[in-house]
Amino acid sequence: MNRFLNSLVFSILASAFLVTHAHGADRPNILFLICDDLNCDLGAYGHPQVQTPNIDRLASRGVLFENTHCQYPLCGPSRASFMTGMYPDQTLVRRNAIYIREHVPNVLTIPQAFRLDGYLAVRIGKVFHYNVPRHIGTSGHDDPYSWNYTINPRGRDKEEEDKIFSLVPNTFGGTLSWLAADGKDEEQTDGIAATEAIKLLEKYSRQERPFFMTVGLYRPHTPFVAPKKYFDMYPLHEIKVPNVPESYLAQLPQPAISSIRRKKDQIDLDDKLARQAIQAYYASISFADAQLGRIMASLKSSNLEQNTVVVFTSDHGYHMGEHGHWQKTTLFENATRVPLVIAGPGITEKGQVAKGLVEMVDIYPTMVELANQEIPKQVSGVSLSPILKDVHLTVRSSALTQYNNGYSIRTNRYRYTEWGEKGDLGAELYDHESDPEELINLIDRLEVQDLQMEMAIQLHARIKNARKVPTGIRQIQTVSGRRVPQPNP
Numbered sequence: 001m002n003r004f005l006n007s008l009v010f011s012i013l014a015s016a017f018l019v020t021h022a023h024g025a026d027r028p029n030i031l032f033l034i035c036d037d038l039n040c041d042l043g044a045y046g047h048p049q050v051q052t053p054n055i056d057r058l059a060s061r062g063v064l065f066e067n068t069h070c071q072y073p074l075c076g077p078s079r080a081s082f083m084t085g086m087y088p089d090q091t092l093v094r095r096n097a098i099y100i101r102e103h104v105p106n107v108l109t110i111p112q113a114f115r116l117d118g119y120l121a122v123r124i125g126k127v128f129h130y131n132v133p134r135h136i137g138t139s140g141h142d143d144p145y146s147w148n149y150t151i152n153p154r155g156r157d158k159e160e161e162d163k164i165f166s167l168v169p170n171t172f173g174g175t176l177s178w179l180a181a182d183g184k185d186e187e188q189t190d191g192i193a194a195t196e197a198i199k200l201l202e203k204y205s206r207q208e209r210p211f212f213m214t215v216g217l218y219r220p221h222t223p224f225v226a227p228k229k230y231f232d233m234y235p236l237h238e239i240k241v242p243n244v245p246e247s248y249l250a251q252l253p254q255p256a257i258s259s260i261r262r263k264k265d266q267i268d269l270d271d272k273l274a275r276q277a278i279q280a281y282y283a284s285i286s287f288a289d290a291q292l293g294r295i296m297a298s299l300k301s302s303n304l305e306q307n308t309v310v311v312f313t314s315d316h317g318y319h320m321g322e323h324g325h326w327q328k329t330t331l332f333e334n335a336t337r338v339p340l341v342i343a344g345p346g347i348t349e350k351g352q353v354a355k356g357l358v359e360m361v362d363i364y365p366t367m368v369e370l371a372n373q374e375i376p377k378q379v380s381g382v383s384l385s386p387i388l389k390d391v392h393l394t395v396r397s398s399a400l401t402q403y404n405n406g407y408s409i410r411t412n413r414y415r416y417t418e419w420g421e422k423g424d425l426g427a428e429l430y431d432h433e434s435d436p437e438e439l440i441n442l443i444d445r446l447e448v449q450d451l452q453m454e455m456a457i458q459l460h461a462r463i464k465n466a467r468k469v470p471t472g473i474r475q476i477q478t479v480s481g482r483r484v485p486q487p488n489p
Helices: 002-017 053-060 075-082 110-116 189-204 254-260 271-301 360-370 385-389 446-466
Strands: 029-035 062-069 120-125 149-151 177-181 211-216 224-227 308-314 337-343 352-359 399-403 406-410 414-419 427-431
Touching: 029 271, 029 360, 053 062, 053 271, 053 308, 053 337, 062 385, 062 399, 075 360, 110 120, 110 211, 110 360, 120 189, 177 271, 189 211, 189 271, 224 271, 254 406, 254 414, 271 308, 308 360, 337 360, 352 360, 352 385, 352 399, 360 385, 399 446, 406 446, 414 446, 427 446
Parallel strands: 029 211, 029 308, 062 352, 120 149, 120 211, 177 224
Antiparallel strands: 062 337, 308 337, 399 406, 406 414, 414 427
16 A cells, blocks of 8 residues: 555655646647667668668658757666656766665656556657666666556577677677577567567557657667578678878777777777678668568558657667777767657648757657647757757757766767866867868868867756756765665655
8 A cells, every 4th residue: 555655645745847748639649669789870861871761751751850969978867868768867867777766765767657648658669778788687777666568579689699709708788799699579578569569559549548659679688689581681891991190099089988988899900800790780780670671560550640759769869880989988979979750740841851060859849749738847959849840940959968977069060079077188179161071180180179169068058958857867976786766756
């Protein structure tokens, strides 16, 4: 009884974050599709090799955001950020393996906001942080207060880990590892997730209650596991490995060097291994795309498509040899930039590309506005609803990302990064007009001193705002235990 009363009290208190709730017939379903460790190597984003027909099709009936950036290029902090609409310095989640309520016990997550508004909130797969592949088939570091119902798929990829090749034997999630698997899509964890989503969509098509369904796929996170047919789509001789200038590292401050050289087993991969890793990553992307296609086909066949907002994204970007780095955790474009596509009712700019800057914290307010709810006061993001009606509009002049002791802003033309306290450990400045690959650090050039000062002022203002405690949020700076704290507003 006490547990029930505590939960009830929390729900009542949490609802205070919502100014009003929308009721009535004008309440679309929400289908939130999240890939893990996916960069913008997609057909819809212009990649010349990677085949993603289903994501491309989704983009053709919605808006593709070309310049979206995460708040932290690491799974746990990024997911905690966009699922709450708060910056990492507000959630206090700056590493993996943290339950969101350890630091912000009374936070209102996206699905929780929809639950309080009468939606059925469902999770399939990975949404909050999971250790991959160890947590596959479990709830990982999930937030139980967010959902009415959860499903934790576990497939053949988990059962056949002994077959996976890894640069570090018996280590799969934190290093490059891959497997061209036997069997069918439906036997893999993400294939099972798609099957479960299809079952629920068919069920919900016969019900009047609106749903908020999140499907979190594990791929293309390492280990890169996909049926062999997806590997065959990318012959090794057609794979191109990024070139890095020999003198490149000499122009970087030490924290930036550390971020791209942190995994000793992945430094200076030989050409064959590099090609194999890229092939496996591409195969995992196409496999994930196929599962998304199965889900979206079911959405259409169940007659739910016209009243369902579909949001597709990833948690952060990913390096595949760019800057001499593999995987994530840098403040370069490769790690900060993510795909974002929004389609469904209320979107008039179908098949259009929005080029303006967007942050992942903007997903939360966009969803609730499309569902005719008021934006919770805790949310720091900005709704993208105006852009869904006119892709030429912009809502931001910069996008902010942080990692360890570094902060970076991306403007329409430049990227400016400071390490340490106001750059005392070094800074970087890149001109995307002349250097889209961010290989020429301009920071020491006299002709950009005024520009650097201007960018520094912008960055410091962004950091200050991103550190403000959100309205109504209780922060816990340190946590001694390893448990999910009880909500205690």
